[in-house]
Amino acid sequence: xxxxxxxxxxxxxxxGAIASLNCTYSDRGSQSFFWYRQYSGKxxxxxxxxxxxxxxxxxxxxxxxxxxxxxxxxxxRDSQPSDSATYLCAASxxxxxxxxxxxxxxxxxxx
Amino acid sequence: KAGVTQTPRYLIKTRGQQVTLSxxxxxxxxxxxxxxxxxxxxxxxxxxxxxxTQRNKGNFPGRFxxxxxxxxxxxxxxSTLELGDSALYLCxxxxxxxxxxxxxxxxxxxxxxxx
Numbered sequence: 001x002x003x004x005x006x007x008x009x010x011x012x013x014x015x016g017a018i019a020s021l022n023c024t025y026s027d028r029g030s031q032s033f034f035w036y037r038q039y040s041g042k043x044x045x046x047x048x049x050x051x052x053x054x055x056x057x058x059x060x061x062x063x064x065x066x067x068x069x070x071x072x073x074x075x076x077r078d079s080q081p082s083d084s085a086t087y088l089c090a091a092s093x094x095x096x097x098x099x100x101x102x103x104x105x106x107x108x109x110x111x
Numbered sequence: 112k113a114g115v116t117q118t119p120r121y122l123i124k125t126r127g128q129q130v131t132l133s134x135x136x137x138x139x140x141x142x143x144x145x146x147x148x149x150x151x152x153x154x155x156x157x158x159x160x161x162x163x164t165q166r167n168k169g170n171f172p173g174r175f176x177x178x179x180x181x182x183x184x185x186x187x188x189x190s191t192l193e194l195g196d197s198a199l200y201l202c203x204x205x206x207x208x209x210x211x212x213x214x215x216x217x218x219x220x221x222x223x224x225x226x
Contacts, residue, residue, distance in 0.1 A: 042219075043201055043217035043218060043219055043220055044154070044201075044217050046215060088153075088154065090154075093156075093167070095167050097159045097161075097166045097167040098144065098156040098159055098167050099144075099154075099156065099215075100156070101153055101154035101155070103152075103153035104153060
């Protein structure tokens with residue numbers, strides 16, 4: 001059973017701090033990795049995608065991928081209360097037509 | 112442009128009944144994927160359709176089925192409902208010009224409660 005593991009949290013950070021979210025995946029055949037944000041009662045929305053080893057930055061968000069360690073992370077700089085949500089890590093399956101999701105990490109940013 | 116439309120938003124059904132959920136993707140998107148979300152298991156893949164063909168199926172019993180029409184609209188059906196089928200069912204559409212998940216747009220979901 002292919003899995004994506006995340007710490008469920010909650011992860012609590014003060015406003016302006018860096019929030020660090022991590023996940024590991026079991027399928028070495030996974031080629032694409034994503035971070036989705038899901039607000040309570042809403043559907044997930046894509047915030048970052050990463051396909052190759054290293055870092056990818058987009059505004060306040062940085063995704064990091066290490067395929068050798070099967071590890072993906074998301075850094076959120078200058079965290080805002082509006083970043084409070086559940087963050088879902090996802091990896092593509094080998095067939096390339098589905099995503100395997102972690103159960104999510106709940107982030108709480110206090111003002 | 113219009114987003115992904117899922118109907119109905121809420122459903123209450125009795126054990127043993129069957130249910131059909133509908134998803135209309137973004138115009139031009141030919142790939143539709145279905146996911147089940149529960150507090151205990153998180154988001155789990157049900158199936159994916161592309162141009163009316165099921166290309167992938169998750170690890171769910173045969174009571175869960177789906178189809179896609181020529182206009183890319185998709186339906187999923189759950190027969191002989193069980194209490195454990197209570198969940199948020201999410202549909203995601205994409206134009207599939209990138210890897211799966213890239214360009215996914217999720218609908219608002221259908222909240223199914225089985226009593």
